[in-house]
Amino acid sequence: xxxxxxxxxxxxxxxxxxxxxxxxxxxxxxxxxxxxxxxxxxxxxxxxxxxxxxxxxxxxxxxxxxxxxxxxxxxxxxx
Numbered sequence: 531x532x533x534x535x536x537x538x539x540x541x542x543x544x545x546x547x548x549x550x551x552x553x554x555x556x557x558x559x560x561x562x563x564x565x566x567x568x569x570x571x572x573x574x575x576x577x578x579x580x581x582x583x584x585x586x587x588x589x590x591x592x593x594x595x596x597x598x599x600x601x602x603x604x605x606x607x608x609x
Contacts, residue, residue: 531605535570536582536598543571544603551600563587564601 538544546568549556563586564570573583573590581592 532602533605534599535584535593535601535603536595538572538603540572540574542605543569544605545569546601547604548602549600550602555597555600559597559601562591563589564591570601570603 532547533544535544535546546564546566548566549559549564551559568586570584570586573585575582580595582595582598583590583592584598585591
């Protein structure tokens with residue numbers, strides 16, 4: 531099942547399958563290590579829901595909700 535990364539709740543994880551947005555947005559996201567095939571999980575959300583902290587490649591990364599909306603993950607592949 532495909533979901534936007536911004537829709538995941540703390541503790542959920544998925545495998546990155548697609549990046550949307552402008553070419554500069556996609557490049558910036560990929561430069562942070564968010565690439566197709568990587569497993570990413572939600573660590574926690576800020577009290578007002580933005581930003582969100584993720585665990586990817588053994589480090590924690592915080593993204594704004596609008597940035598996470600450009601990243602699609604497959605929830606079934608990560609099981």
